[in-house]
Amino acid sequence: MKFLKAKRFKVQKAFEMLRKTLKWRRDYNVDSILEEDFGPDIDNIMYLNCHDRQGHPLYFNVYAALSNIELFKTENKDEKFFRLKVQFMEKGLKELSFKSGGVHSMVHITDLKNSPSSGKKICLVDKKALKMIRENYPDVIHKNMVINVPFWCYVCHTMSSTFKTRRQRTKFVYATPSNATKTLLKFIGPEHLPVEYGGLNRKDDEFFPEDKASELIVKKNSVGIIQIPVHETRVTMIWDLTVVGWDVSYREEFIPDDEGSYRVLLHEGRERNREESIRNSFYINEPGKIVITIDNATFEKKRVFYRFKIKPTVPMYIYLSK
Known part of the structure; x- marks a missing residue:
């Protein structure tokens, strides 16, 4: 044919x-x-x-x-x-x-x-x-x-x-x-595009193409915020994120639900010429949320693709105690 x-x-x-x-x-x-x-x-x-x-x-x-x-x-x-x-x-x-x-x-x-x-x-x-x-x-x-x-x-x-x-x-x-x-x-789709081309596909076992990404549009001269609530403890939150074109100020932190606990800064910086996506993880020992802030000071909107998952984790001190 x-x-x-x-x-x-x-x-x-x-x-x-x-x-x-x-x-x-x-x-x-x-x-x-x-x-x-x-x-x-x-x-x-x-x-x-x-x-x-x-x-x-x-x-x-x-x-x-x-x-x-x-x-x-x-x-x-x-x-x-x-x-x-x-x-x-x-x-x-x-x-x-x-x-x-x-x-x-x-x-x-x-x-x-x-x-x-x-x-x-x-x-x-x-x-x-x-x-x-x-x-x-x-x-x-x-x-x-x-x-x-x-x-x-x-x-x-x-x-x-x-x-x-x-x-x-x-x-x-x-x-x-x-x-x-x-x-x-x-x-x-960002799940299929390799990281070297600005996608989320790293060809590893943490995420698969079937793990669909969400999209956030950050308008020009504005701030976009992604909040990932975590109610479980003794787990690891892992996430992938990419900004098309980058050139943004980027910040990741963990904010506990308990106001008496300390915030944890995970990553902060000005991402200008970055090509690959960001992958990060954090062990959760108390309820809270991962907050990701994208500050777009440019004159064009930015597309943000991200996905996350929770992995059950056994802390190292439990292994050592055995």
Whole structure:
């Protein structure tokens, strides 16, 4: 069906496209490509991680890591790059369902931040790889998102987009460094977006994507407050929080219900160029509440995403007494 759609349901052209793909898969030895070992550091370049808001798997390409991997400093590095792309396409196919109502395409995210000095060459090689993918995996890429785009690349995209069809324009999304997180959050929930891109996903066992985040809008020149009441004792409260764009004054404290008890300052500072989310925790030995204050002194509203959970905790002194 995807081959038919790619050729606007012109059967002969769709069949010819399929025939060429089958020949390419045979000549390129695609059926055994999942068995190829490109080394342990490859996961720093390309990896599959969670899903977007519509359930499409997220396929990340982080080109800053290219300069640190010996595989791409040898001969035929372009060919190895192509084969690695195909390997991840094959991995991505296993995440899809081509049955009626299933998710049958993925989101391709390319991060150009801190790309090697040969960044323009990487873009050209990547363009060839995308052409290969488009010809042999039609409509499998739901959307191509390119983030942390250098100014020259963004200008080229803006100029060339006038010659593209509406469908081609909606397939590609470009974002400069200042708009990367904001753009990604339009399509990806904060629970699924990795922390290095301003989301809450740390790929650990404390929180899972199913642990939904709440959102707080802090208007310009105003203060936003999050209160997390804790009525249980001998538990640990743990929370994740991120501010899109940060550049706010940030404060965390524990305020006991008993007015005779002391407040506990957990964190305070001016968060300007922060990229990753904040994770903190506090052991609760008396009822009270965690109060988080976000002071937005800028002239634009700030979106705050946060989530929290209570973990039963056995204090260390009980272990020591045993």
